[in-house]
Amino acid sequence: xxxxxxxxxxxxxxxxxxxxxxxxxxxxxxxxxxxxxxxxxxxxxxxxxxxxxxxxxxxxxxxxxxxxxxxxxxxxxxxxxxxxxxxxxxxxxxxxxxxxxxxxxxxxxxxxxxxxxxxxxxxxxxxxxxxxxxxxxxxxxxxxxx
Amino acid sequence: xxxxxxxxxxxxxxxxxxxxxxxxxxxxxxxxxxxxxxxxxxxxxxxxxxxxxxxxxxxxxxxxxxxxxxxxxxxxxxxxxxxxxxxxxxxxxxxxxxxxxxxxxxxxxxxxxxxxxxxxxxxxxxxxxxxxxxxxxxxxxxxxxxxxxxxxxxxxxxxxxxxxxxxxxxxxxxxxxxxxxxxxxxxxxxxxxxxxxxxxxxxxxxxxxxxxxxxxxxxxxxxxxxxxxxxxxxxxxxxxxxxxxxxxxxxxxxxxxxxxxxxxxxxxxxxxxxxxxxxxxxxxxxxxxxxxxxxxxxxxxxxxxxxxxxxxxxxxxxxxxxxxxxxxxxxxxxxxxxxxxxxxxxxxxxxxxxxxxxxxxxxxxxxxxxxxxxxxxxxxxxxxxxxxxxxxxxxxxxxxxxxxxxxxxxxxxxxxxxxxxxxxxxxxxxxxxxxxxxxxxxx
Numbered sequence: 001x002x003x004x005x006x007x008x009x010x011x012x013x014x015x016x017x018x019x020x021x022x023x024x025x026x027x028x029x030x031x032x033x034x035x036x037x038x039x040x041x042x043x044x045x046x047x048x049x050x051x052x053x054x055x056x057x058x059x060x061x062x063x064x065x066x067x068x069x070x071x072x073x074x075x076x077x078x079x080x081x082x083x084x085x086x087x088x089x090x091x092x093x094x095x096x097x098x099x100x101x102x103x104x105x106x107x108x109x110x111x112x113x114x115x116x117x118x119x120x121x122x123x124x125x126x127x128x129x130x131x132x133x134x135x136x137x138x139x140x141x142x143x144x145x146x
Numbered sequence: 147x148x149x150x151x152x153x154x155x156x157x158x159x160x161x162x163x164x165x166x167x168x169x170x171x172x173x174x175x176x177x178x179x180x181x182x183x184x185x186x187x188x189x190x191x192x193x194x195x196x197x198x199x200x201x202x203x204x205x206x207x208x209x210x211x212x213x214x215x216x217x218x219x220x221x222x223x224x225x226x227x228x229x230x231x232x233x234x235x236x237x238x239x240x241x242x243x244x245x246x247x248x249x250x251x252x253x254x255x256x257x258x259x260x261x262x263x264x265x266x267x268x269x270x271x272x273x274x275x276x277x278x279x280x281x282x283x284x285x286x287x288x289x290x291x292x293x294x295x296x297x298x299x300x301x302x303x304x305x306x307x308x309x310x311x312x313x314x315x316x317x318x319x320x321x322x323x324x325x326x327x328x329x330x331x332x333x334x335x336x337x338x339x340x341x342x343x344x345x346x347x348x349x350x351x352x353x354x355x356x357x358x359x360x361x362x363x364x365x366x367x368x369x370x371x372x373x374x375x376x377x378x379x380x381x382x383x384x385x386x387x388x389x390x391x392x393x394x395x396x397x398x399x400x401x402x403x404x405x406x407x408x409x410x411x412x413x414x415x416x417x418x419x420x421x422x423x424x425x426x427x428x429x430x431x432x433x434x435x436x437x438x439x440x441x442x443x444x445x446x447x448x449x450x451x452x453x454x455x456x457x458x459x460x461x462x463x464x465x466x467x468x469x470x471x472x473x474x475x476x477x478x479x480x481x482x483x484x485x486x487x488x489x490x491x492x493x494x495x496x497x498x499x500x501x502x503x504x505x506x507x508x509x510x511x512x513x514x515x516x517x518x519x520x521x522x523x524x525x526x527x528x529x530x531x532x533x534x535x536x537x538x539x540x541x542x543x544x545x546x547x548x549x550x551x552x553x554x555x556x557x558x559x560x561x562x563x564x565x566x567x568x569x570x571x572x573x574x575x576x577x578x579x580x581x582x583x584x585x586x587x588x589x
Binding site for chain 1: 566
């Protein structure tokens with residue numbers, strides 16, 4: 001149920017984003033979604049790609065520092081209150097959301113979001129118990145059908 | 147010292163016999179060679195003759211080793227001022243090799259070797275490698291640069307004379323270095339400590355476990371490094387890491403080396419006479435007292451050096467070494483007198499920065515110090531390359547690392563400095579040597 005996310009350390013200056021994207025393109029790897037966390041000095045590029053092992057290898061071989069962590073993709077109803085209801089599942093638990101970001105596509109009337117939990121297994125358990133759809137890795141790495 | 151020969155003869159390499167000479171015999175040999183060197187320098191090199199005449203000392207007046215202190219000092223600018231061949235004591239017809247320093251500050255300096263000088267250097271380097279426990283059957287990957295830099299050829303000749311197998315791979319092309327280390331079952335590597343760190347990083351990225359390889363010895367030098375860095379390297383690579391000392395002006399690598407006790411560097415005193423002086427007054431310092439290392443060559447023909455001021459800060463270590471060598475030892479050099487810079491009234495050495503960074507868990511010391519002046523105030527920024535063990539997908543984790551580094555530096559230096567995390571391999575390196583300080587205050 002968990003998905004591998006690549007995190008790449010970048011310095012916060014113009015042009016830093018181009019090279020990793022080009023490397024992945026040359027390797028025939030598709031970027032499913034990405035987000036960039038930035039501070040004044042550096043940024044962390046977080047990527048979900050079609051082939052995370054090859055992607056990590058290509059970036060590392062080019063000298064990038066790549067961290068691989070497991071994140072969770074969750075379907076969120078695309079209507080007012082959809083996300084609030086989902087987050088309510090974690091109330092009064094010690095599950096913490098480190099960060100989250102959206103997929104560029106959804107299916108039907110739902111959006112798909114990526115969550116980085118401090119305890120991914122516990123989070124998945126609670127989500128499923130609440131009847132919320134956790135999207136599998138195969139679907140995310142290839143593409144999500146409507 | 148009656149038992150020394152008995153205890154160590156079994157493991158003593160034949161090339162190392164002179165390392166164990168009785169002290170009186172070393173002194174006799176030194177005096178004889180010193181007298182010959184001073185005569186040669188006086189007769190053949192104008193600069194030495196002039197300086198000795200100014201100080202009213204003639205070669206005949208050098209009757210004891212103590213008389214050496216009557217001789218004038220030689221400094222690096224003397225080599226620049228006489229560039230290229232002004233300090234040669236042999237005609238070019240007798241010179242078989244020239245080397246030059248990298249010349250990062252102005253003109254390079256040029257040094258010359260006769261065939262005998264190459265022999266002296268080879269002898270010193272063979273004894274150096276033997277002291278690190280290397281010999282026949284060892285496969286030595288020589289990753290010092292081959293060329294004008296003395297590191298490559300110096301280590302090469304020494305390793306061959308020792309009967310080891312040399313891989314003259316030179317510096318650079320890290321992926322190939324790792325492949326060769328693995329495929330050729332390399333047992334020892336010679337390079338700068340900074341380059342070896344880089345090699346370890348790269349090996350980890352390539353999925354090569356250096357600890358699992360045949361590598362057991364690293365001979366690291368050409369730049370100052372700390373004991374904390376040694377511990378890091380020894381643990382990470384599963385090897386013994388030895389500090390080697392040398393400088394182009396004196397011969398190149400092979401002036402001094404740590405033995406298996408790793409308690410100071412033995413100086414090959416039959417070829418190079420060491421003194422420790424007060425850098426300000428020029429007076430000799432007592433054993434154990436810190437000062438500037440001064441070296442006089444005793445066996446060199448083409449370019450004898452009288453009392454050369456190395457700018458390296460060290461001290462003589464008292465007492466005999468448990469390894470049985472009778473050669474005197476100096477404390478390992480972690481700084482140079484001209485490395486120090488003053489920032490907001492505080493004296494700072496790059497080695498302090500290195501120790502502070504290494505004190506933060508998982509940190510690797512690929513760093514650079516940038517000095518600038520903003521609105522009349524000196525600013526110091528330490529740029530640190532991020533490596534896989536300390537990197538993270540979380541901003542908070544990296545900011546936490548940043549704060550820890552800043553705190554460690556504040557504690558060690560007693561002043562607040564700016565820390566900047568930078569991408570791997572972005573800091574400048576030259577010939578495998580790290581450029582630690584970039585001073586932009588006068589530009």
